[in-house]
Amino acid sequence: MFTGGLGYNQCCRGGLVALPFPRRSFTSIIHLYKQADFKANIRAYNSMFSMTSFGARIDDDVNHGGGPYVFKISGQIYHWIGSLCPPERPRFLQMYIFDTENEIPNRLASFRNKNSSPLSPDTVASISSVLDSCNELVKLFRKARDLCSSNGTQMYVICLYGSQNEHCYDKPSPGCIGEIVTDADPVCSKFDIVIRTREGTAQRISKLHKLYMPL
Numbered sequence: 001m002f003t004g005g006l007g008y009n010q011c012c013r014g015g016l017v018a019l020p021f022p023r024r025s026f027t028s029i030i031h032l033y034k035q036a037d038f039k040a041n042i043r044a045y046n047s048m049f050s051m052t053s054f055g056a057r058i059d060d061d062v063n064h065g066g067g068p069y070v071f072k073i074s075g076q077i078y079h080w081i082g083s084l085c086p087p088e089r090p091r092f093l094q095m096y097i098f099d100t101e102n103e104i105p106n107r108l109a110s111f112r113n114k115n116s117s118p119l120s121p122d123t124v125a126s127i128s129s130v131l132d133s134c135n136e137l138v139k140l141f142r143k144a145r146d147l148c149s150s151n152g153t154q155m156y157v158i159c160l161y162g163s164q165n166e167h168c169y170d171k172p173s174p175g176c177i178g179e180i181v182t183d184a185d186p187v188c189s190k191f192d193i194v195i196r197t198r199e200g201t202a203q204r205i206s207k208l209h210k211l212y213m214p215l
Contacts, residue, residue, distance in 0.1 A: 026134070028126045041119055045127060048107050048119075051093040051137065051215045052079040052205060079215065080202040084144065084158065084195055093195070093215075096141040103128065136177050137214055144180050157181050160193040162209050177211070 012018070032038045038045065059072040081093060090098040095106055104124050111119055131138045137160075144158055160178040178193075193205060205212055 026130050028130060032123060032126065035123075037120060038123055044111050044119060045123065048111060048124065049127060049131065051096070051141075052081045053092055053202070055080050055204070078207070079205045079212065081193065081195060081205055081215065082202045093141065096138060097145040100145060135214075137211070140178055140180070147180060158195040160195070160209075160211050162192050 055078045056076070057074045059074045062070045062072050082091070084094065084097055086094045086098055089109075090106055091110070095103055099106060104121050107124055108119055108121060132142065140158065144156070147156065158178060158180055193203075193209060193211065205215060
């Protein structure tokens with residue numbers, strides 16, 4: 001971009017790179033940011049809708065003395081994802097599929113703390129409604145819920161695609177985020193995430209997968 005005889009090349013290559021303006025957020029989300037309760041508990045609301053669990057080796061040796069609490073990690077951070085159906089109560093991804101009639105109480109149950117203010121069920125319902133309408137991962141998981149409840153299919157998995165081309169960092173195209181496969185052992189790329197109906201242990205998500213951050 002050239003303005004008054006000045007040329008900018010490092011940021012936009014002389015105007016060849018043009019970034020679109022960000023889309024306007026949903027009205028309900030904008031309204032939440034005007035509420036003091038939402039802003040005070042925004043980290044709790046964000047964690048509540050996470051589809052994966054946080055994993056790390058936490059070092060508490062630095063907290064034996066006085067002073068403020070220090071959150072120290074030894075090694076690297078990683079994310080875990082479990083099966084579609086929970087062995088007991090639903091957690092993380094499972095809340096989008098299992099026992100969705102009680103989804104809001106189930107989400108709130110994991111964040112009850114006598115030392116903090118209670119979270120709002122109306123806020124949780126508002127965020128859930130927005131995700132249902134715009135988040136492609138949530139839409140896929142809701143389809144799995146409907147499939148399970150409509151015909152009682154037990155053996156199915158969700159495949160989340162890594163890339164159409166394993167040797168290139170391609171831009172994800174619409175509709176290729178993943179699919180539901182009614183097969184006990186689908187053939188998937190080694191870069192794909194395969195979420196089974198029931199799995200004995202959680203699997204670690206590669207940080208190189210394109211859905212690492214959205215999950």
